[in-house]
Amino acid sequence: MALTTSTMIQNIPCTLVTGFLGAGKTTVINQLLSSKPADERWALLINEFGRIGIDGALLASAQENNVDTGSIAIREVSGGCICCTSQLPLQIAITRLLSDHRPQRLIIEPTGLAHPRELIQQLSAPHWQTALNMQAVITVLSGGQWQQQKYRSHDGFQAHVRDADVLVINRYMQLSENERQALQEWITRLNPDVTTIWTESEPHTVDDRSNKITALNTASSMLIAQLTKPSHTISRQRSADKSQPNDETRISLQPLIRQPLTGLMSNQSIENNESHDDIASDTELPYRYHEQQQDMLLGGWRLPAHYVFNADGLQEWLLKLPNWQRIKGMVHTSDGWLKINFTPDSLTITTTSAHIDSRLEVILQTDNDLPIDNVRSTISLSKDDWQAYDQQLMALVLEDRL
Structure with missing residues (x-):
């Protein structure tokens, strides 16, 4: 069509x-x-x-x-x-x-x-x-x-x-x-x-x-x-x-093919860079992905809403991540549901209403001292590194309110 x-x-x-x-x-x-x-x-x-x-x-x-x-x-x-x-x-x-x-x-x-x-x-x-x-x-x-x-x-x-x-x-x-x-x-x-x-x-x-x-x-x-x-x-x-020659082509709409979604402990990265909306909306929780794009390392978690995280411990853990450029999230914590929106020059945490799940996403710059285009993976996180982050994050769960 x-x-x-x-x-x-x-x-x-x-x-x-x-x-x-x-x-x-x-x-x-x-x-x-x-x-x-x-x-x-x-x-x-x-x-x-x-x-x-x-x-x-x-x-x-x-x-x-x-x-x-x-x-x-x-x-x-x-x-x-x-x-x-x-x-x-x-x-x-x-x-x-x-x-x-x-x-x-x-x-x-x-x-x-x-x-x-x-x-x-x-x-x-x-x-x-x-x-x-x-x-x-x-x-x-x-x-x-x-x-x-x-x-x-x-x-x-x-x-x-x-x-x-x-x-x-x-x-x-x-x-x-x-x-x-x-x-x-x-x-x-x-x-x-x-x-x-x-x-x-x-x-x-x-x-x-x-x-x-x-x-x-x-x-x-x-x-x-x-x-x-x-x-x-x-x-x-x-x-x-x-002013350019007219070479317009019509683009056909094809069904979006969703990538297979992996669980938190399977620890697989998503390699290709196709844009899909709500890509993780129907996956089984807990879920985590990680990948590298444009010399940026990305990782994200979707976690069950009944996991309650230590609010202070979560903030401390996030801020210790290497060379983070952006951290955002919506998380169920000991201080209630919190919106997290961190940039290197602005740390914002506000309360919010309950959500169907907790979500965290981090963007790490490969080197904080060099322009992004000139960097080649000064920071390189392996499968074991991301698995360690999984364990550290899970250690911050205070209770499981089923």
């Missing part, structure tokens, strides 16, 4: 929210969702780099964020980057969201290791131009990450800035005035046309095209205003595409 947009709603406003791993995209997306009118249906497509499926749960609940999440359809595409595997997972996910939920607005959050240019090229394709009305590309940048040479000299980190219409800068309060000025100059060199929004306590924005500070609105209101501003980045890409 060929993929078409004939049965879809047309001209759906669509916003792409990008940012390097750990930049703080979830916070920005929550701000955008908080602006949803009560009578509108929105959809959110989340691309997770791992296979467990946690990012959707990390979004604030209706009680925590005063958002009518009943009218927000959330779909997760797990197991790889939708921009660098193939176009098929992205097209399937968008098609299902538009046809099944008929939203009035779509927000797409790619994984933090995505390649924005490739994703923008996909969304600029002719078969999406009638279905999606692409709004400003919003990119989130962490001032704390930029402060480190290994990030600001890394091409993947810079790529997010180059392809942004709007750059949202957060976690910058520790920067000196000279560093903030240097950050602004660095941004301007990479993308002189980008509009910069400084979050947190500063209620102003900087428009690099005029180099004037605008204090007419708060950062939050300026962010929300981007939902209705067209994307100059995508317009340029579409113009470039039109």
Whole structure:
């Protein structure tokens, strides 16, 4: 069956929210969702780099964020980057969201290791131009990450800035005035046309095209205003595409073939990088996977909800993992159900309602002192290493509440 947009709603406003791993995209997306009118249906497509499926749960609940999440359809595409595997997972996910939920607005959050240019090229394709009305590309940048040479000299980190219409800068309060000025100059060199929004306590924005500070609105209101501003980045890409020879091919939809899922103690890694949503949704628990992608080591666990973990011990164990770049989870602990969201410059633990299972996912950088592209497995975890992690994690179970 060929993929078409004939049965879809047309001209759906669509916003792409990008940012390097750990930049703080979830916070920005929550701000955008908080602006949803009560009578509108929105959809959110989340691309997770791992296979467990946690990012959707990390979004604030209706009680925590005063958002009518009943009218927000959330779909997760797990197991790889939708921009660098193939176009098929992205097209399937968008098609299902538009046809099944008929939203009035779509927000797409790619994984933090995505390649924005490739994703923008996909969304600029002719078969999406009638279905999606692409709004400003919003990119989130962490001032704390930029402060480190290994990030600001890394091409993947810079790529997010180059392809942004709007750059949202957060976690910058520790920067000196000279560093903030240097950050602004660095941004301007990479993308002189980008509009910069400084979050947190500063209620102003900087428009690099005029180099004037605008204090007419708060950062939050300026962010929300981007939902209705067209994307100059995508317009340029579409113009470039039109100048190329027309070699469009239609993509046929084929049934998704799910990989066999392994139990916690079988200790098999998943080798290929196909993107499947809800890949671990029907596997027998406890379950663990591990793999290596783009010089990152990934591992994740899904565990029965009746396992109750030592809250303090779990946090201590997670923070001792080697060269961790991101830790996220939703876990039943001695302090109740907790949402865990760790980046090297932000540790967040909050309470949440009970879930059907506990989930943990860790992303380990192969070396903390070198740009990711130049590293070749300085850290290499074997089957025995992951099996040891299984045992250490299970040792933190205080009781089994069946």
